[in-house]
Amino acid sequence: xxxxxxxxxxxxxxxxxxxxARLLTQVENHSPEGRAALAxxxxxxxxxxxxxxxxxxxxxxxxxxxxxxxxxxKTENKKVAIIAVDPSSPFTGGAVLGDRVRMRDLSxxxxxxxxxxxxxxxxxxxxxxxxxxxxxxxxxxxEIVIIExxxxxxxxxxxxxxxxxxxxxxxxxxxxxIQAIKAGILExxxxxxxNKADRPGVEHTERALCSTLALAHxxxxxxxxxxxxxxxxxxxxxxxxxxxxxxSSATRSDMVIWIPPINKTxxxxxxxxxxxxxxxxxxxxxxxxxxxxxxRDRARLRSELEAALEAALMSRFFANxxxxxxxxxxxxxxxxxxxxxxxxxxxxxxxxxQENV
Amino acid sequence: xxxxxxxxxxxxxxxxxxxxxxxxxxRALRDAGMEVIYTGLRQxxxxxxxxxxQEDVDVVGLSILSGAHMALAPRIVELLKANGQxxxxxxxxxxxxxxxxxxxxxMGITGIYGPGASTxxxxxxxxxxxx
Ligand SMILES: Nc1nc2c(ncn2[C@@H]2O[C@H](COP(=O)(O)OP(=O)(O)O)[C@@H](O)[C@H]2O)c(=O)[nH]1
Ligand SMILES: [Mg+2]
Numbered sequence: 001x002x003x004x005x006x007x008x009x010x011x012x013x014x015x016x017x018x019x020x021a022r023l024l025t026q027v028e029n030h031s032p033e034g035r036a037a038l039a040x041x042x043x044x045x046x047x048x049x050x051x052x053x054x055x056x057x058x059x060x061x062x063x064x065x066x067x068x069x070x071x072x073x074k075t076e077n078k079k080v081a082i083i084a085v086d087p088s089s090p091f092t093g094g095a096v097l098g099d100r101v102r103m104r105d106l107s108x109x110x111x112x113x114x115x116x117x118x119x120x121x122x123x124x125x126x127x128x129x130x131x132x133x134x135x136x137x138x139x140x141x142x143e144i145v146i147i148e149x150x151x152x153x154x155x156x157x158x159x160x161x162x163x164x165x166x167x168x169x170x171x172x173x174x175x176x177x178i179q180a181i182k183a184g185i186l187e188x189x190x191x192x193x194x195n196k197a198d199r200p201g202v203e204h205t206e207r208a209l210c211s212t213l214a215l216a217h218x219x220x221x222x223x224x225x226x227x228x229x230x231x232x233x234x235x236x237x238x239x240x241x242x243x244x245x246x247x248s249s250a251t252r253s254d255m256v257i258w259i260p261p262i263n264k265t266x267x268x269x270x271x272x273x274x275x276x277x278x279x280x281x282x283x284x285x286x287x288x289x290x291x292x293x294x295x296r297d298r299a300r301l302r303s304e305l306e307a308a309l310e311a312a313l314m315s316r317f318f319a320n321x322x323x324x325x326x327x328x329x330x331x332x333x334x335x336x337x338x339x340x341x342x343x344x345x346x347x348x349x350x351x352x353x354q355e356n357v
Numbered sequence: 358x359x360x361x362x363x364x365x366x367x368x369x370x371x372x373x374x375x376x377x378x379x380x381x382x383x384r385a386l387r388d389a390g391m392e393v394i395y396t397g398l399r400q401x402x403x404x405x406x407x408x409x410x411q412e413d414v415d416v417v418g419l420s421i422l423s424g425a426h427m428a429l430a431p432r433i434v435e436l437l438k439a440n441g442q443x444x445x446x447x448x449x450x451x452x453x454x455x456x457x458x459x460x461x462x463x464m465g466i467t468g469i470y471g472p473g474a475s476t477x478x479x480x481x482x483x484x485x486x487x488x
Contacts, residue, residue, distance in 0.1 A: 018441045021413035029360045061417035072439070094387035100408060107404045118362070118392045182469055 008033070009040040012140050017113065020140055024115055027036065027132045038076050038132055044139035046297070047158035048081075049284055051144065053158050054151045055169030055184070060195035061148050063267035064169060069106055070270070072144050079111045080144045081137035083130060085159075087150060088118040095119075099148060106310045113142065127158035131304065134162065151185055160188035164293065165283045167191045167276070170209060172201035186212055189260045197272065198265040209262060258286050321347065363391040363487055365416040368405045369398050370433070371423040378472075379420035382450060385476035386418075386483070402429060406436035409445060416483055421451040426461065434465045446486045448479065 008026075011019030026034030051068075053061050069080040084099035095118035115133065119126045130147060137145045149159050151168070162164040168189035173196070186192070192213070194205050236255065259302045261279045265272035287293035302335070318326075329347055332338035359435045369376050369448055373374045383393045394412045396405070400414050408415050416436070421429060430449060437445050446467040453461065461469060 017410060021411055025361075025364075025413045088392075089387060092388050092390045094390045094392060095396055096383050096387045096393045098395045098397075104397070104400075104404065107407055114408075116394050116412060120360075120362075347426060 009037045012037075012041065012136065013044065015141065015191055017110075017150040018150075020113065020136065021115070023136055024133055027136065028117065028120075028129055034132075038135065041136060041139035045135045046143045047136065048134070048143055049165070049280075050134055050138075050139035050163045050164040051280060052150045052163030053146060053169060054159070054166065054188075054258055056151050057173060058174065058266045059169045059171040060265075061150075061169050062099040064167075064193065064195055064265060064273075064276070065099075065148050066103040067267050067270050068146065068277065069112055069144075071101070071273050073106075073109060073111055075274075075277075077111075078143040079141055080106075080113075080146065080215050081140075081142035082106075082114045082144065083115045083117055083133050083137075083147045084114065085119060085126065085130065085147065085149045088120050090121075093120070113137065115205075122317075126306070127162065130159060131162050131300075157188055164287060164296065165190045165280050167280070169193045169195050170201045170205055172205040183321045186260075189274065190258065190283045192260050192262045193276055194262060194264045195267050198266045198269070202264065206262065206264075213260065213262075237275075254292045256290050256307070258283065317347075363416065363483065364394065364412060364414040365391050365394065365418055365456075365483070366394045366405070366409050366412055366414045366420045367420070368396045368400045368408070369420045370400050370402060370429045370439060371421055371425045372399060373421075373423040375422075376399065376420065378450060379418075379421075382418060382420070382476060382479060385480060387479040389484075391483070402406065402432040403435055405433055406440055406442075409437060409442060410440050415443060415487060416446050418448045418450065420478075421449060421486065424452065426453055427457060430461060431464045446483070450463055450474065450479070450481070 008019050008023055012023055023034065023037055027038060028034075053065055053068075055061050065082055065084070069082060072078045072080050082103070084097065084103075086095055086097045086099065088095045097116035097118060100114060101118060103114055106114065117126075117133070120129075134145045134147065147159055147163060165187050168185055168191075170192065186209075192209060194202060194209065196202075202220065261282075263272055263275045263279055265276060267273075284293070287296070288290065326347070329338065329343050333340055333343050361363050362373070367386070369379050383395050386393045394408065394414065396408050400408075405417065405419070417433065419426075419430065419433065426449060430447070433470050434447055437443065437447070447465065448468040448470070449466055450460065451472045452472065458469055467486050468479070470479060
């Protein structure tokens with residue numbers, strides 16, 4: 001592609017959709033032009049609300065994203081970008097990306113941009129590309145960036161770290177709910193959605209969610225009992241609180257703890273969507289009030305910096321070492337005559353002095 | 358550094374109601390290592406061009422069984438061009454009478470496949486067109 005990085009970033013900032021689409025491709029392919037453009041756009045980022053949507057296949061994530069985007073367009077007139085991630089086939093590297101099928105209501109609206117993305121193998125890579133995509137949309141003026149991923153492990157956790165607000169979607173009747181409702185995934189949830197609330201078994205799913213949630217998010221409460229202050233861990237949603245006098249300071253400590261709300265939706269009919277949007281807004285407010293918005297931003301950028309630093313140091317290291325020398329050290333490690341730690345010392349200092357660490 | 362994957366939009370314009378053929382082709386393209394964006398039934402030419410733009414695809418594959426290819430295909434080619442995507446190759450699968458073929462090719466359609474076509478041929482032709 002012969003587009004120079006300067007014009008492409010200008011076009012992206014001016015709202016040119018073709019330039020935006022092409023830049024996403026360049027970044028996805030790790031081209032040098034893409035990297036240069038990202039650097040130029042970086043000062044324009046930091047304004048968007050990044051919302052992650054995750055959950056098992058078929059729970060209705062795409063349908064929910066479609067409705068949420070419609071909601072933001074209609075009631076708040078915010079520009080919405082959607083990054084829909086689906087797995088690549090590990091055998092052929094190809095992918096069928098079908099999330100757009102559920103998002104046809106969004107077509108014909110210039111305030112919406114949907115991009116499908118195949119995971120292309122590496123777990124770390126997908127988080128990196130997703131972060132870069134989010135930055136590009138952010139710079140291009142999309143106030144809401146929704147990232148849909150299939151709930152299947154480490155990539156969700158990475159994407160939750162990227163998003164300001166993570167929504168975990170569950171649905172009744174997906175077979176084994178205990179399997180679907182894993183405590184691990186609940187830990188990353190800021191908002192829980194039980195979609196397909198029109199289906200039988202919603203109460204069952206809700207009960208299962210509540211009890212798993214209670215384990216994942218115990219609430220500390222401070223009580224005064226016989227003149228003594230004591231902290232009690234109360235499971236979220238617990239009905240039978242101990243009959244103690246709540247201390248007034250407890251109210252304040254409750255406010256800084258975010259308990260993921262549970263919202264019920266029928267995404268195919270647009271039911272319950274306003275409640276989800278309200279939960280998302282409350283979560284954003286919570287992040288701002290507590291300062292978590294800024295500290296999450298800081299932590300994220302710092303880890304991005306460190307990942308880039310690590311990659312740069314590695315490539316500098318390999319550029320400055322002879323293959324033979326490196327392979328020799330690898331052989332010694334494999335032969336158990338040198339530990340990996342000693343090997344690093346040897347490679348970095350050029351000395352093999354043994355020291356006790 | 359070149360990690361480019363061929364991206365293909367598979368769409369079904371028009372009103373006819375089933376997409377079995379389109380799904381078979383989508384899977385064959387995936388198995389050939391391509392990234393297929395599947396958009397589903399009853400797409401208007403405008404919806405198809407918009408999706409092709411957002412997804413920055415290299416290829417658009419249209420499944421048209423309704424006989425409306427002479428109306429739909431040129432319109433889609435025209436919209437792709439208007440959006441600046443004049444390098445995108447358009448393929449059609451469906452029932453196209455022989456006498457329509459030359460005109461479709463003239464309008465910029467790269468390949469046309471009847472119900473008996475093999476997915477291997479489609480894959481081969483797309484790879485060829487991408488060279
Ligand atoms: N009954 C019912 N079906 C739904 C609902 N939401 C989504 N679906 C259907 O569930 C299937 C999977 O939806 P999709 O949004 O693609 O799920 P995803 O795989 O999680 O993205 C589709 O057939 C949807 O039409 C809902 O609230 N109720
Ligand atoms: Mg989906």
